[in-house]
Amino acid sequence: MNPKGFFGELKRRNVYKVAVAYAVVSWLLIQVATQVFPFFEIPNWAVRLVVLLLILGFPVALILSWAFEITPEGKSAVTPRQSQAATSVPEKSIAVLPFDNLSDDKSNAYFAEGIQDEILTRLSKIADLKVISRSSTQKYKSAPDNLREVGKQLGVANLLEGSVQKIANAVHVNVQLIRAATDEHVWAESYNRKLDDVFGVEGEVASTIADQLNAKLTGAEQKAVAAKPTHNTPAYDAYLRGLAIEHTQYGYEAYQQAAREYGEAVQLDPNFAFAWARLAVLRSFLFFNAIDPNTNTAGAVKEAADHAMALAPEAGESWIAQGAYRYRVLRDFAGAVTAYKQAQIRLPNNSYLLQNLAFVQRRLGLWQEAEATYKKALELNPRDFQLLGSLGGEFYTFLRRFDDARAAMDRALEISPESASVRASKAVTFQNEGRLDKAAEELARVPADVMEDFVLTPRINQALYERHFDTASSIIERKLSSIPGGQPLDPVTELALVQLGYCQQWMGRDAEARQSFSCAIEAIKPKPDSPVQADANGTPSTLALAYAGIGEKEKALEQAQRAVEAYENDAVSKPYSQIALAQIQARFGDVDAASGIRFEKIRGLRNLSPNLNPSELAGLTT
Template identity: 30%
Template sequence: MPEKPNNFWLELKRRKVIRVIIGYAAASYVILELISIIAEPFSLPEWTLRLVFILLCTGFIITVILSWIYDVTPDGLKKTTPTASVKEQAGKQRKQKPKVSDIVISLLLVAVIALAYPRIFNKNKSDPDEMSWTHSIAVLPFADMSPEKDQEFFCDGMAEEIINALTNVDKLRVIARTSAFSFKGKNIDVRTIGNELGVANLLEGSVRKSGDQLRVTAQLVRTSDGAHLWSEQYNRDLTDVFAIQEEIALSVVEQLKMKLLDQEEERITMRLTDNLEAHQKYLRGRHILNRRRKEDIYTSIDYFKQALELDSLYVMGYIGLADAYALLPSYAAVPEDEAYPLARAAISKALEINDRVGEAYASLGWIRMLADWDWEGAEEAFRKAVSLNPGYATAYHWYGYLYMTMGKMDKSLSMVNKALELDPLSPVINRVIGDVYYSSHKYDEAISPLQKTLELEPCMPFAHLNLSLCYLQKSMYDEAFEEITREKQCRENPITGEYVLGLIHVKMGEIDKAREILQELENKNIKGSGTAQLCFALGENEKGFKILEEMYENHDVWVIFIHSYPWFDNVRSLPRFQDLIKKIGLD
């Protein structure tokens, strides 16, 4: 019995089957590589590579059978003659070591299989969140071609609505409005825009509005060479604007050769309002809310309310209100017990109207995190949000903040980097990237995104402050002073960031100056987490813990971030600090 495997191997070699297998496998790999290279330039369907692989596998079986039966000789193709001496050959070679050629052939076969496997099976499965370069797009603001040139916001709204529709396609990476619209009014080559945003395709267009008549032109352009892949012109009544947006979105998906799931097409064509003016009010409010300044938050609330006056069942209006109310305690110092009930009521109404909108679950997760300290509930809501709308950058941004709060820094970085991939020129998302790196004690990595934030928005709240803290950790005192001074200049309240000046003095050894700042903060009854950080830095642990415990009793939103702030490192292991972490539910 032991002779049989060896006999079979010898017969395979005699009939040259092994050589045929190696040659066929090598040729197959070359063919698959060639298909992979030409697939994008020739716009081949996504399934082409796998179809060729199946055909090659089928041909492999046929080739092996034929190579066993026939042999190629100088006289042509002849049937291989059976041998009676195989057993005798086996006896002679049984005690011999394997030949080098046998080993080389085996290694070559293994290498070809190893190289081919990831090319075929792992192309789109190595990471469930990874999206093909080919399936990436930015929608630029549509140009206003109207005679009076007074339809700019209408044009922006149309482009933004197409963005929102496309984000519902799971495998399509769609750049968010903030980044795509940063090129508005600039005469920049499509290749440059593609490189800046990291996308393979751009959708651009124009709108001409005359009375109740619309002429909308859209065209899809490949960024690598500027080639036009598709274009269409729509001449419709103004009341058909939502239908035009849906048709453009569906045409883009078709041109990119993507197959829509039923639920994806349903979400693309799902209309949340038929009131164009209500929709425009919402878009104005959302755009202003993204600036994150106190006055802007209140202005956005007014726009969301106006949208709801025009359509009381417009779910996005309630979602906008919920987001704005939830941001008030952090950016406008509004008491939590005043702002959060309004946020809860707004998001409850939104979900009552429509529970299939991803943005609503993102807002729900944010409120559960900030207002309820319900970490599991927040994670569940964020998971639902990215499931319903995989292209919504804000959902990943807030999801990342949740993980940072929980001290899960690797997961936090993964989420906020996903948000950055979808919205690379967003000031707030770049700032959050810096926040997470800072909280991870990666100060060098934190500096670049914070600087990028300030290039995009020079007075982005907390950006100068966090950059100052990074410089401080690196003992770059002049730079730290400069950044915290700029933060104070940008903010209404000059006391903002005063504790950072105290921390700078502590690290420089100027303890008396730091104590003066702490005394000033106490005199003004400033008892936030920043003041607590300064207390701990000065060794005033009892004062620091009293502030944190009072923040916990008052359900102060800023106390939930103490799990990750570096300036709490010197007290993090103390039982009193750990008890506070457990009370918050972050243990």
């Protein structure tokens, strides 16, 4: 046994405190016995008996204090499993808590967040450390009251607190490293720098922390930790604004704004590799979801990723950008895995990287590998409700492991009870089991004014599964009316427009249905020769369903088959494209062909109500 760890465990379990308290109480009892017993003519052997019992009781008290922890609520038994968990926290583990923004101008909060994030990023490049991701720490205060509990929740031995004050061209950064179990301040330092000289602070802090925790750095790690990303102050400021948007906001508009900030950063400093890398990642995401395709082109993503790699070929961030390009643009999933694993060598503590690696492994049908990668990401990001929601909704649900999916989502909801996305994903698990009453209960807990895509789709599907076509139509029309005039539809809304057309058909409103289908076709394919790329939302299949809606059989079948071919090597999206093809075949009377698309296998991988049978595919469009 490690002597240092053993004595630390003695302290953690209050054994020292119990020993001191027992000695003091015993001394008092002996004093009372020697003074009072003779007064009552109690024989001397009684005094000796008291002393003997107290001596014998000492080791018993220590043993009990080892087995039972003293807490404010009383004694709590320590099970072997709890003991193992307590001692399994690595000494070289750390979480960086949110930094306080002490600037009078509260709009400078992004700057404090950026300094915190850059210190965290540099620490995460050290393989000898365990570093908890920002997503798990951002909900804590900068200086929480119960550090021991925070350390326990995050699974770390050390916490870094800090503050940043920006006044005109001056920056004051204060940091302190604290041992979570004991509140011991291990190290503290203040840095006063000019704004154009602040770039080196993050590296200095990370290097000192590594020294304090006795972490061993390779030569490459030392270089990566100390590297200054840019010497251009305005470019760095734009880069930090982009990071702050990414970390505090979610949605297509937020990511477009963050991409604009990164674009400004590389315009100000064309040699800013990390800004190019983040620009490539965000544009790849927007490309993948068909958002502003005129800006987020395949060429724009490639340009940004290639710039990052040319400027910093050994940086993990550059390899993440390459992985994003190969995954989302080229759809070269095997190549993306290779790139992400190269990034992992350089960024051993990056949960974002691991989550994206898991995404790609799913696409390749490597389900066991993807699950293991998800779990590694959770070790570094244990309190990220979005990661837990993704594990449940975008992994276990696809495998119809609904109990596991809900267990992950329930953990997410414990952390973020108001998360509409996780609640809606939980409803989907019940829909897939045909438990529509339970699904309705979950959806009822989502505020009615939430109209984001991740809630829209389950609500529409719930109404369709219940055959409440008027309700589905109302949900879709409300969504359409909320979109500003002239704003392009995103792929989820395009699918909703097609679903609206089918609902209108089933309610006998054929003219309105034809108009909905035509609008969807024009939105997806504004020109006859416009390419319809395979994306994250099955847009090629959506177009096929729209053609089917207006009765263009040949176009519908050709487009549906083309979609199946486009997703041939995609284990996540291929089943959806097969479902769409089967729906169209059944709609035009070829039920036998629809039945031949290995219906049970499709059902096993995608969101499909178990109440359906092949003959019903002619009527349902989701």
